[in-house]
Amino acid sequence: MTGTGVGDVLAGAFEQQRGRLVAVAYRMLGSRADAEDAVQEAWLRLGRQDPDAIGNLAGWLTTVVGRVCIDVLRSRKARPEVPYDEQLPEFVVAEDDGAPPEEDAVLAESVGLALLVVLDTLRPAERLAFVLHDMFAVPFDEIGLILGRTPDAAKMLASRARRKVHDAHRPPDERQQQRAVVDAFLAAARSGDFEGLLRVLDPEVVWRSYSAHGVVVRLGAAEVAARAQRGVRAVVTARPVLVNGDSGIVVRDAHGRLLGVMACTVAGGRIVGMLSVSDPGRLAAMGVPARP
Template identity: 45%
Template sequence: MRPRTEIAMTDAATQTDAAIGEVDAHRRILVAAAHRMLGTLAEAEDAVQEAFVRWIRLHPSERAAIANPAGWLMRVTGRICLDTLGSARARRETYVGEWLPEPVPADLSNGDPAEAALAAESVSTALLLVLETLTPAERVAFVLHEVFAVPFGEIAEVLGRSPAACRQLAASARLHVGRRSGAAVPRSRHDEVVAAFAAASATGRLDALVRVLAPDVVLVSDGGGVVSAARRPVRGVDHVARFLLGLARKQPTAAYEPMVTGDGLGFVIRLNGTVAAVVTFATDGERITDVWMMRNPGKLRAWV
């Protein structure tokens, strides 16, 4: 017969394993939600890890009393993201150069469950940039309710406000997102425009590239202060075209690999086999309106 202490230790280990399994079962959806709230995969994973720690620290009887562990984990993750958003805004004020949300591939095959969840429910850079303009409370309310259908009563627990106030926050965010997002371009048309841009870029001719760029096109490059990147947005068709052609001349051995992203067709730029940048686009259905160039190595790990 085993000693009581050994039995107790075995039971505790079993309970811990069960608690870990509960979190792992919901990790994909939690990371997907946190990514929308925070804009980077690293911060999203940190938020979910913190929720995981809080779940494990609960007494087994407390966990057993929670009827909906998935809902509990989502609420806790939302609260952590709300707290993180406040400090993130302060950090971004001192960020070196322009800040862009982390692009995520729409088709990953490396087997990571969190990234697979993000791939299945990928979001565009355009949407994440609009979400950046919301207040932290609006962003959390919008993501939890509009994307993940969390009831306002539960969102109220996250935000520390009444359900009615949370409903107003989500409505305000929805209106703002709709107004800033503009008319949606069909993905097939978006990809056709990007393919035309790629063909024009391959010619190396300024006039060819200018024809596929909107007059008020904007290029934003995020190097995070780690690698060289344009410190300010490049604006206007002539400036953007010359910037892109100049970059191509400086990197004659660069390989441009087409890749499906949350924005549609984009490109992974490799130098000597190493991912140097990911470029995504927005279009008006006829020409390129925005070019987003992610060069920050810390936001490229999903592409390696």
């Protein structure tokens, strides 16, 4: 087959791989936009190849996406003046009583905020080895080729990363426990119960709030509780949602207008981390489900 026919077949084969490639890149980079860019780069490189020279398209694309992601991660590490861990992680918001939207399911699966935070502390090679092997079952010999290392070295990198990630993993059966803690926080905030807020907040809780004016960081249970308590008179509605698979909150005004989204990280029966977004531009890009 020649000409347009080959191009059509190759494009179709690439589209069949796109969802998996975006999922790989998202877990590597923690940003859906960056993941889409990495996959697009793989498509451009594919267009410069002889299709007959590619024996395993899925493997070839995974290798290219992996190498693109490694380059991006190393570039981030080389620019400490713009710390990536201060950027807002991607939010995938879904109803708490159902599965995530079909188009976002591949991204939301196993990508809780706590895991993204831990993944971002890994070295680029560790992150790639862990993501490809533990999440996508790529053999270590293929991972070694991507990294320019031996299979044993790739295995060691994945093992090291696995130990760091282990504490961040949350089995599905813990979701109800998380929800109960976040619901208790909501109830205490609505009633202005300062002591109730302290009971569900870790003493060293960190709340990062992203508004149109910048980022505000509040540290410690007393400061977070005081801020939450001040919102008791606001005429708003708050309802539970899932944010990247973890318990979260959506806040709307009396007219149903979206005011904010909050993601909560729960450990040991208390909230240890909170990320909230009220910046209208960021909120508009999230695709938050409409109020029923």
